[in-house]
Amino acid sequence: MSTTTHRTPFSATNWSEPEDGFSTTFYEKYTSQLWFPEEIPLSNDALVWKALGDEERWTYMHASAGLNALDTLQGEVGMPTLRHLTEGHIRKAVLQFQGMMEDIHARSYSLMNKTFLTSNEERGIFEWVRTQPHLQFKIGFVQDVFNDPDVSNLGLWKKMVVSCMLETALFYSGFFYPLYLAGQGRMVAAGEIFNLIILDEAVHGVYVAMLAQEKFEEMDEAEQAYARAWYSRTLQTLYRNEVAYSEVLYAGVGLVADVKRFIRFNFNVLADNLNLDRAFDDEEINPIVRNGIRTNGTTHDFFSAKGNSYSKISVEPLAEADVEALWSGGFPIMAGVAND
Amino acid sequence: MTGNVRRFAAGVQALAEGTPGTRVEVLDLRKAVPSGNFLLMTYTFGSGGVPETTARFLAEHAAGLRGVVSSGSFHWGANFGRAGDHISERYGVPLVARINKSGTAADRQTVAAWLTEQCRNTLARPTGFEDMRSAYGTLD
Numbered sequence: 001m002s003t004t005t006h007r008t009p010f011s012a013t014n015w016s017e018p019e020d021g022f023s024t025t026f027y028e029k030y031t032s033q034l035w036f037p038e039e040i041p042l043s044n045d046a047l048v049w050k051a052l053g054d055e056e057r058w059t060y061m062h063a064s065a066g067l068n069a070l071d072t073l074q075g076e077v078g079m080p081t082l083r084h085l086t087e088g089h090i091r092k093a094v095l096q097f098q099g100m101m102e103d104i105h106a107r108s109y110s111l112m113n114k115t116f117l118t119s120n121e122e123r124g125i126f127e128w129v130r131t132q133p134h135l136q137f138k139i140g141f142v143q144d145v146f147n148d149p150d151v152s153n154l155g156l157w158k159k160m161v162v163s164c165m166l167e168t169a170l171f172y173s174g175f176f177y178p179l180y181l182a183g184q185g186r187m188v189a190a191g192e193i194f195n196l197i198i199l200d201e202a203v204h205g206v207y208v209a210m211l212a213q214e215k216f217e218e219m220d221e222a223e224q225a226y227a228r229a230w231y232s233r234t235l236q237t238l239y240r241n242e243v244a245y246s247e248v249l250y251a252g253v254g255l256v257a258d259v260k261r262f263i264r265f266n267f268n269v270l271a272d273n274l275n276l277d278r279a280f281d282d283e284e285i286n287p288i289v290r291n292g293i294r295t296n297g298t299t300h301d302f303f304s305a306k307g308n309s310y311s312k313i314s315v316e317p318l319a320e321a322d323v324e325a326l327w328s329g330g331f332p333i334m335a336g337v338a339n340d
Numbered sequence: 341m342t343g344n345v346r347r348f349a350a351g352v353q354a355l356a357e358g359t360p361g362t363r364v365e366v367l368d369l370r371k372a373v374p375s376g377n378f379l380l381m382t383y384t385f386g387s388g389g390v391p392e393t394t395a396r397f398l399a400e401h402a403a404g405l406r407g408v409v410s411s412g413s414f415h416w417g418a419n420f421g422r423a424g425d426h427i428s429e430r431y432g433v434p435l436v437a438r439i440n441k442s443g444t445a446a447d448r449q450t451v452a453a454w455l456t457e458q459c460r461n462t463l464a465r466p467t468g469f470e471d472m473r474s475a476y477g478t479l480d
Binding site: 025029049195198199202206209210213268269272273274276285290293294 | 342343344347376385409414415416417418440441442445446
């Protein structure tokens with residue numbers, strides 16, 4: 001009995017008294033944009049897939065398999081680590097939701113493999129992920145930061161920064177190709193899944209960056225100077241690795257230069273989110289990729305109302321009048337669908 | 341939210357004030373209200389919605405609004421920086437620029453040139469150019 005007396009009472013999550021001015025907004029954003037890959041009919045792309053060249057198929061599948069590994073890392077290590085080390089019930093809830101979204105992304109990539117590949121090809125791709133040196137270097141580097149026992153402001157900031165690096169920059173070597181094809185009207189259902197994932201990651205990258213900015217503000221000047229230098233070094237190391245990885249992934253389809261530009265562009269977005277100096281000059285991204293991002297939803301399924309051009313369906317409560325209409329002799333089934 | 345609009349505004353201010361006769365004041369709309377004409381710079385959240393703080397500000401102080409700049413994220417495709425389109429349409433003012441995060445050097449040029457032009461036009465009138473202000477709204 002006496003052992004319980006010194007325990008801090010455990011509190012409940014009070015959404016009426018937010019811990020900050022933004023976490024609730026992010027949580028609501030996530031619940032409104034929640035989607036599942038089963039809602040997008042991937043089989044629509046099956047014929048297009050067969051019409052792609054060998055090199056095109058190779059790049060597409062290996063790009064997405066690499067992303068699967070990175071999303072698995074975020075869902076399994078990144079988000080749980082940040083959640084564990086971040087104060088506040090609402091903030092923890094937001095981070096846990098983000099972790100769940102990462103797992104949904106990983107499942108999406110796996111469903112793509114299942115839809116388009118034979119079991120043998122599938123096994124080959126998962127083995128490739130386990131042995132691809134640049135991918136494993138990137139994962140190992142990020143994992144080491146997440147597992148670093150330093151939980152000072154600086155240590156936490158570093159963990160948040162590598163999480164943002166994944167979300168905002170290091171995924172983009174993989175995102176390039178599906179966007180490039182979707183921008184030409186090829187593999188559009190899978191392209192829609194990629195777009196949904198990109199929108200999720202874009203918001204995750206902003207949320208964690210806001211937490212990181214708070215930690216940065218709490219550091220003294222010397223720590224901030226150290227943090228900036230560490231950021232530059234880390235960015236250069238991971239950028240060089242991305243360049244090498246892109247050369248492996250994209251040499252066969254002749255797009256290496258465009259992918260590098262896309263990665264630099266996104267590293268600049270990362271710097272903006274973190275309120276740090278941009279590492280690269282202003283550049284335009286490939287217009288076909290931009291078009292792939294602009295692609296409006298292809299899933300015209302009224303009842304699920306998902307896809308990147310839809311918001312979640314809105315619901316209106318039943319009223320007296322609905323019941324009266326139902327009993328006044330009309331076909332009940334009509335009353336059910338009349339609210340469109 | 342992440343300070344992109346604030347950084348962009350500071351960059352534009354530095355650039356515009358390099359032109360003789362142009363004075364630009366940057367106000368944080370959570371703390372101050374512009375007294376004369378102003379250019380609104382706002383972020384966009386979600387699927388291109390006008391942020392609540394920005395909408396609330398405009399409901400009361402739209403009289404001096406002369407133009408809008410919206411910052412957003414290129415990931416949103418057709419909805420990228422859409423808040424700017426909404427404001428532009430609703431208040432009948434030009435969307436001076438749509439910027440990705442804190443914008444590029446070319447974006448800063450565009451907006452600084454627009455501000456300089458506005459200052460010149462205002463100078464011809466007796467009200468004086470100090471009424472031209474640049475302001476931004478952020479999530480509080």
